[in-house]
Amino acid sequence: MVSTVLIALLPLAAIAAPRCVEDDVGREVCLEQPAQRIVALSPGAVELLFSAGAGEQVVGAVSFSDEPPAARKVPRVGSYKRLDLEAILALKPDLVIAWRSGNPAAQIEQLERLGLTVYYSEPVRFAMIGGTLERFARLAGTGPVGKPVAEQFRAGIKALRERHDDAKPVTVFYQVWEEPLMTVNDQHLISEAIRLCGGVNVFGGLPALTPRIGREAVLGADPEVIIAGGMGEDNPAWLDPWREFGSLTAVRRDNLFFVPPSTLQRPTPRMLEGTRRLCKHLEQARARR
Template sequence: MALGLLPWWGSAHAEPVCVVDDRDREVCLEAPASRIAALSPGATELIWAAGAGDRVVAVVAYSDYPPEARQATSVGSHTRVDLETLVSLEPDLVIGWITGNPPEQLETIEQLGLPVFYIEPRSIESVATTIERLARLAGSQAEGDEVAAAFRTGMHALAAEYADAEPVATFYQVWDEPLMSVNDEHLIGEVVQLCGGVNVFGELSRLVPRIDDEAVLAADPEAIIAGGMGEENRHWLTHWQQYPGLTSVARDNLFFVPPSLIQRPTPRLLEGSRILCEKLEVARGRR
C-alpha cells in the first residue's frame, strides 16, 4: 500500500481500541472510529467536544450544537431511529443514550453488527470522563483530554467560589406538564448544590420526580429556576406568579437558564452552571 493511501490513523495494523461504556461493557474497535452516529443531541455535542466532529455521519433531531452538526444526516429522533438510513451510512461506532434511546432499537443495532457505546453522564466528573472515552474511541485523545481538563478546571473553580455561600432553598423545574423536578442524584441537582442551593426536592427517591403545585407551595422555595421550552421561552415561570405568597414570587426570584446549557451533559454545562450560580447569588442579595 502506498504511503498516501494509508488510513488516517496511520497503520493498517493498528491495535484494537477498547473502552468501557456506562453499562460497564468493554467496547472494542479494530481501529479508531471514522464514521460515527450520535443518537442524542448530547452525544452529538460530546463527540464534537472530543475532537471527532468531522467523523460524525449521523445525528438525530435537535442536534443543533455545534452549528456544524446540522449538516450531518438525520436518522430520526432519539426515541425513534430510522434503522435503514442509519445502516446505509455504514457507521463504525454508534453512541447510544441508556435512558433516552429505546433499548430494543439499540439491541437491534448491535444485532446488525454495529458497535454501540452506551453513555449516561450523571455527574460533573462523568461529563469529563465521557469526553475522554469518546476521544479514545475516535483517536482524538489529545484534543478530548484538553477539553475535559478545561471543563474540570472551570467546574472546580466555580465550586470553590461558592463553597461558603449562604444556602438558598431552590426548586429546579425540569418540565411543566407533568410538573417535574430533579433530586440530588441528578446532574442538575449536583449543580444546584455546587452553587450553594438546597434542592427542596433533593431527597426524593426518583431521579426526576413528578410533583404538583401543592408540593411546591409546601416547600416554599426561595428561588425557582426553570429551563422552559426553547432557549428564549420563559413561560414556565409565569405560572408561579399566581401564587404571590411564595417567597420566590414575593422576592422576584423566578429565574430562567437556557436548557441546552444546563440540561445537556456537555462542556457547556460550565456556562449553564455559572448562570445558575449567578441567579442564586441574586436571590441572596434580595433577602
C-alpha cells in the same frame, strides 16, 4: 538490522493496536482503528463528540441535535425515543453512541445483534463529562483536541466549587418541564450543579430521577428560588405562571430565574456555562434576603 526493522515497525504496531475504552455500563468497547462514521443517538452525545474534535466523523444524529450549529447539518435518524433503524444501517456506522436511559432498549439491542459497535453513554456526574470527552476522543483518534477540552471543563468546575464551598444554603425548585410539571431529584446531574452553587433541591429526596409533581407541592415546599428551563434557549415563559402565587417566597423576592435549557439539561462542557449562571442567580437570591 533486525533491531532496526523492529524499531521502524513500532509506530505502525501502535497505530494498528485496538483502541479500547470502558463505556458507562462497564462494557469494554474496542475499535481496530479510529471511528470514521459515528452515529449519535442523543443531542448531548452529538455535542460531546463535536467538543471532542470528532464532529466531522458524525454521520448521523437524532432530532434536536442543534449544538454546535454545524450539528444541525448532520442527517437525522429519528428521535432519541424512536430510532429509524433503516436509516442508521444505511449510514454504515463503525460506532454508535447510545443513550442508556433515553433510547429504546429493544432497538439498541437489535443494532448490536446486527453487528454494530455500540457505546452506552450516560454521564450522570460532572466528573463523568470530562471522562466521556476523553473516551470519545480516543475512539475517534482526536485526543489532542478532546483532552484539553476535558481539562478545561474540570478546571472550571473545580473553580466554581471552591468559590461556593461556604455559600449559605438556598432552597431551589428546578423546573425541567411544564406540562406535566416535572423536576429532578438529587441523583440527577442538574442537582449536582445546584449543590455546587450552595443550593438545596426541595424535591431532591423523591425516588424518581425526573419526578412529576403538582403545583400544590411547589407551594408547600415554598422554595426561595425557582429556576426554569423552557421550550427554547431564550424563552423564559415557563416562569410567568408562578407570578400568580404571591405567597411564594421566590415570587415575593423576585427570585424567578431562567437558564437556557441546553446549558443544564445536556451533559456537555456547556454545563459549565449553565452552572455559572445558576450560581450567579443564587448569589442574587442571597443578596435579596
